[in-house]
Amino acid sequence: MSLSIGELAKQAGVAIDTVRFYERNGLLAPAGRLASGYRRYGAEELKRLRFIRRAKVLGFSLDDIRSLLALSAERDVARVRAAAQRKLGNIELRITELERIRSGLRTLIDACPGHGRSEACPILNALSQEQDA
Amino acid sequence: MSLSIGELAKQAGVAIDTVRFYERNGLLAPAGRLASGYRRYGAEELKRLRFIRRAKVLGFSLDDIRSLLALSAERDVARVRAAAQRKLGNIELRITELERIRSGLRTLIDACPGHGRSEACPILNALSQEQDA
DNA sequence: TTGCACCCTGGACCTGGGTCCAGAGTCAAG
DNA sequence: CTTGACTCTGGACCCAGGTCCAGGGTGCAA
Structure with missing residues (x-):
């Protein structure tokens, strides 16, 4: 072939x-x-x-994959597993981060009537307000 | 000031x-x-x-933000809310995607003993196998 | 007046993961 | 032998969202 x-x-x-x-x-x-x-x-x-x-x-980057291929060639199972675990860890981190964002957005959307005075729009207010970080 | x-x-x-x-x-x-x-x-x-x-x-892109600012200037609450909802939708999509990846990785890691013959490593096998995605 | 921190501009560069291109050479079917 | 499909190369370009730089001009305090 x-x-x-x-x-x-x-x-x-x-x-x-x-x-x-x-x-x-x-x-x-x-x-x-x-x-x-x-x-x-x-x-x-x-x-x-x-x-x-x-x-x-x-979800592996090309860099990750280069390592994975090297590890695979060395048949280093322990390190392959560890790499997978690290990757799992940062996937979980990204999920958590997105969930935080999701809940922020949901709260805002739920509180917004979708009409009326813009001063009463919690989305606009949240984005404009002095308060917070 | x-x-x-x-x-x-x-x-x-x-x-x-x-x-x-x-x-x-x-x-x-x-x-x-x-x-x-x-x-x-x-x-x-x-x-x-x-x-x-x-x-x-x-999670808004600069492009999104440009629109948001315009909408805010027009005090168009309905469209601000709609934009937030669209954004929420694609945040949810990304979460779902990452969850799929997470569960794939978890399955593989759990099945991998972390030592022994590389032929028995499900991670390596999953990545190499013909059976595929 | 000197010295240093600050500010100006246009444009190059960065990351990641490719994609596209021109101009030239090659392969194989008919 | 021609034609059309394929392949070669180096290098430019794409996306987002900035970051960095050189070579100048300013602001202000001592």
Whole structure:
């Protein structure tokens, strides 16, 4: 099984430019080349590219993924697990932050009649008021 | 009460460059100037700058804030409320998305013993497997 | 008057994760 | 052999939301 960059990209569900971008940025090893200079890929690279795609879905940055790939190559299960846990931690942080924002917005919206004097609009007031942080 | 850009920035808790950036980008009206060309601000501008800061905390983009400020000037309570509701909607969307990610990560971490053969690591397997997303 | 902190401008640069482009070369079907 | 689809390269550009810089001009206190 040997793939051109276009076939690889298609099978992995990414754009061709993205494959080259990943190569430039060390997420994929430099591809083998034909005499013409065309890149050639095998099953390994397809797996790796799909790994990257899945990790991105789980919220890992490309930087994270570079580490994950290195850890995976070293078969360092403990550190892979730790990395996943750290990522879980900051996903949780982001959720908490968004929930705080959500409840702030909800309170304001619920208190706003949606009509009448703008001085009575709690949304505008909350944003304008001197009080608070 | 009359403030230099530095005093304004300090009292609003933003950087001087940010104030100029907001002016360039239409979030603050062009400031009044001294004969020297120095910008001069009053209480109104401080309020407006704080409004911007608070709206950002609530998850509004600068684009959103531009609209919010316009709506506020028009005292259009209904549309302010609607904008807040839209924003709430996409905050909720982001929360849901992150929760999905969180539960995926949790499942994987819980299933991973944290040691042993890398072939048995569900995290690595989930990322590598053909079965996929 | 000197010295230092402050302010002015336009424009470059940053992060992340790509995307797009021109101009040139290559592959394969017919 | 031609044609159309594919690939190559380096580099520019995109988004948001700023941040930083050089090379100047000001304000004010001692």
